[in-house]
Amino acid sequence: xxxxxxxxxxxxxxxxxxxxxxxxxxxxxxxxxxxxxxxxxxxxxxxxxxxxxxxxxxxxxxxxxxxxxxxxxxxxxxxxxxxxxxxxxxxxxxxxxxxxxxxxxxxxxxxxxxxxxxxxxxxxxxxxxxxxxxxxxxxxxxxxxxxxxxxxxxxxxxxxxxxxxxxxxxxxxxxxxxxxxxxxxxxxxxxxxxxxxxxxxxxxxxxxxxxxxxxxxxxxxxxxxxxxxxxxxxxxxxxxxxxxxxxxxxxxxxxxxxxxxxxxxxxxxxxxxxxxxxxxxxxxxxxxxxxxxxxxxxxxxxxxxxxxxxxxxxxxxxxxxxxxxxxxxxxxx
Amino acid sequence: xxxxxxxxxxxxxxxxxxxxxxxxxxxxxxxxxxxxxxxxxxxxxxxxxxxxxxxxxxxxxxxxxxxxxxxxxxxxxxxxxxxxxxxxxxxxxxxxxxxxxxxxxxxxxxxxxxxxxxxxxxxxxxxxxxxxxxxxxxxxxxxxxxxxxxxxxxxxxxxxxxxxxxxxxxxxxxxxxxxxxxxxxxxxxxxxxxxxxxxxxxxxxxxxxxxxxxxxxxxxxxxxxxxxxxxxxxxxxxxxxxxxxxxxxxxxxxxxxxxxxxxxxxxxxxxxxxxxxxxxxxxxxxxxxxxxxxxxxxxxxxxxxxxxxxxxxxxxxxxxxxxxxxxxxxxxx
Numbered sequence: 001x002x003x004x005x006x007x008x009x010x011x012x013x014x015x016x017x018x019x020x021x022x023x024x025x026x027x028x029x030x031x032x033x034x035x036x037x038x039x040x041x042x043x044x045x046x047x048x049x050x051x052x053x054x055x056x057x058x059x060x061x062x063x064x065x066x067x068x069x070x071x072x073x074x075x076x077x078x079x080x081x082x083x084x085x086x087x088x089x090x091x092x093x094x095x096x097x098x099x100x101x102x103x104x105x106x107x108x109x110x111x112x113x114x115x116x117x118x119x120x121x122x123x124x125x126x127x128x129x130x131x132x133x134x135x136x137x138x139x140x141x142x143x144x145x146x147x148x149x150x151x152x153x154x155x156x157x158x159x160x161x162x163x164x165x166x167x168x169x170x171x172x173x174x175x176x177x178x179x180x181x182x183x184x185x186x187x188x189x190x191x192x193x194x195x196x197x198x199x200x201x202x203x204x205x206x207x208x209x210x211x212x213x214x215x216x217x218x219x220x221x222x223x224x225x226x227x228x229x230x231x232x233x234x235x236x237x238x239x240x241x242x243x244x245x246x247x248x249x250x251x252x253x254x255x256x257x258x259x260x261x262x263x264x265x266x267x268x269x270x271x272x273x274x275x276x277x278x279x280x281x282x283x284x285x286x287x288x289x290x291x292x293x294x295x296x297x298x299x300x301x302x303x304x305x306x307x308x309x310x311x312x313x314x315x316x317x318x319x320x321x322x323x324x325x326x327x328x329x330x331x332x333x
Numbered sequence: 334x335x336x337x338x339x340x341x342x343x344x345x346x347x348x349x350x351x352x353x354x355x356x357x358x359x360x361x362x363x364x365x366x367x368x369x370x371x372x373x374x375x376x377x378x379x380x381x382x383x384x385x386x387x388x389x390x391x392x393x394x395x396x397x398x399x400x401x402x403x404x405x406x407x408x409x410x411x412x413x414x415x416x417x418x419x420x421x422x423x424x425x426x427x428x429x430x431x432x433x434x435x436x437x438x439x440x441x442x443x444x445x446x447x448x449x450x451x452x453x454x455x456x457x458x459x460x461x462x463x464x465x466x467x468x469x470x471x472x473x474x475x476x477x478x479x480x481x482x483x484x485x486x487x488x489x490x491x492x493x494x495x496x497x498x499x500x501x502x503x504x505x506x507x508x509x510x511x512x513x514x515x516x517x518x519x520x521x522x523x524x525x526x527x528x529x530x531x532x533x534x535x536x537x538x539x540x541x542x543x544x545x546x547x548x549x550x551x552x553x554x555x556x557x558x559x560x561x562x563x564x565x566x567x568x569x570x571x572x573x574x575x576x577x578x579x580x581x582x583x584x585x586x587x588x589x590x591x592x593x594x595x596x597x598x599x600x601x602x603x604x605x606x607x608x609x610x611x612x613x614x615x616x617x618x619x620x621x622x623x624x625x626x627x628x629x630x631x632x633x634x635x636x637x638x639x640x641x642x643x644x645x646x647x648x649x650x651x652x653x654x655x656x657x658x659x660x661x662x663x664x665x666x
Contacts, residue, residue, distance in 0.1 A: 268611060272601075272602070275598065
């Protein structure tokens with residue numbers, strides 16, 4: 001291999017993202033400099049949050065640009081190292097982007113536990129799992145017996161949030177976009193109830209699914225589903241604001257939900273936005289908890305895999321339309 | 334006196350409240366039963382929050398009703414007591430409503446420190462002062478050197494919030510509805526800067542008044558001013574949601590501010606609604622702090638008084654239009 005196949009952002013989306021916003025290209029094989037490591041990508045994850053980086057609005061992902069490799073977190077194998085502590089054959093996680101090979105500063109890489117399936121680091125042991133963990137347990141803080149509601153419940157973060165809430169003894173209600181997804185969440189992952197936000201009777205169904213109200217709402221979507229949650233919140237409820245997937249794939253976002261701040265006052269609700277990176281010091285301890293849950297079967301990682309770099313753009317478009325069940329992963333060989 | 338003059342809610346407002354929504358009436362002088370105390374009202378406070386109780390929407394104030402005495406907190410003197418611990422001549426605070434005499438359960442009364450001006454219990458030592466205290470110090474939690482922004486800054490709660498923030502070593506920026514109010518806040522109460530939300534260049538003026546962004550926003554208004562604050566918040570900022578005065582006096586409230594929840598995520602903002610009643614156990618300790626600040630001159634209570642029961646309806650309408658500077662009080666003798 002002397003060339004590096006990669007997917008570039010060819011144009012910024014106007015309105016909805018399409019696969020044509022990307023193009024396949026080949027770059028020369030990168031050569032690591034001092035402190036750098038050349039990684040052969042095994043797989044990368046596609047997550048809705050990266051859509052925000054393609055939009056002109058304020059985002060922690062920085063300003064959008066074209067002609068660059070699409071960003072994303074991947075796992076891979078070290079094939080050349082010019083950094084202490086990394087050897088050929090080590091498995092690592094980092095910002096590989098959508099490309100076959102990535103040349104990365106060693107300081108930005110996480111070495112993987114060789115006893116774990118590396119793909120777990122794109123799901124429960126990676127950013128998705130850590131986001132679920134800190135957002136639920138630190139921001140939401142559910143007590144045993146409380147009701148936890150989570151949106152995008154079949155998504156890469158949501159399906160883990162619901163299971164972690166069950167581990168903490170909560171009653172779990174998931175909101176997702178199809179009855180089939182709901183059935184998987186209830187039957188395979190132990191969710192107590194699910195509600196389909198596309199159901200015309202969604203509001204009533206949510207009410208019936210939350211007879212004791214909602215104590216913790218883990219918000220992956222913003223928009224109308226956030227609005228529906230605020231109306232179901234109990235006094236003293238907590239909203240962990242994780243993402244706004246309903247607002248990413250558009251250039252005309254919905255208005256903010258009704259009841260802000262009126263309902264927050266009347267029901268003494270706390271809404272707190274968070275980014276997982278703020279908890280970086282605590283990743284090792286969190287991974288230990290999560291690995292334990294994976295080992296004892298109380299946490300199941302759902303993955304939804306596609307094969308090959310060229311499949312990534314369509315897989316992203318489909319994800320933004322709610323096509324995935326669990327973490328969407330692109331495998332490169 | 335054998336009759337009890339009082340102001341009744343005659344009709345519920347459609348759109349804006351008017352003085353014609355009230356009427357003056359006379360009831361028989363009430364006779365206290367066991368455990369009750371008859372209080373002669375000295376003065377009562379008019380606060381924007383009671384407007385919510387006249388609207389059909391969800392409110393902690395309960396469902397609206399007509400033909401009843403308008404509610405409000407007052408101070409008065411005990412003229413007859415059938416309850417242990419209360420004697421004729423004691424001064425008390427309670428839900429007198431807008432009437433000359435109130436017959437109240439002793440358990441709902443607070444006995445006043447006879448060394449304090451009773452009117453202070455309608456301002457800094459009463460619900461307004463306690464709301465400022467707990468909302469700022471417990472919910473907002475400003476650190477020394479941080480920037481605190483407060484809306485309705487010349488109002489009964491806001492003018493105390495700003496001064497308490499100064500006591501805590503913060504830089505204080507007040508938002509109010511006239512340049513004249515702003516001058517009083519800066520010159521008499523020590524606010525570092527004020528911004529007039531009616532200024533067509535309000536957004537730019539707010540930006541200039543908050544060169545280091547905003548760490549704590551004490552929100553009395555909701556609506557557009559809340560929206561402007563969210564855009565100025567720093568990472569890790571806190572919003573204490575106290576009230577939505579911009580939304581009370583209308584039956585077609587503004588949409589919620591933009592950026593919820595997107596800005597909350599990007600800037601890891603916490604928005605928390607609170608009601609002062611949730612801190613009732615801690616009122617005595619808070620009053621001790623506040624009385625100390627009043628005594629040493631670091632806290633100045635602004636009052637804006639009108640005379641006589643019949644003046645109350647127009648004084649309320651004017652308050653909702655932003656006519657008050659400090660706590661609006663109706664004196665009955």
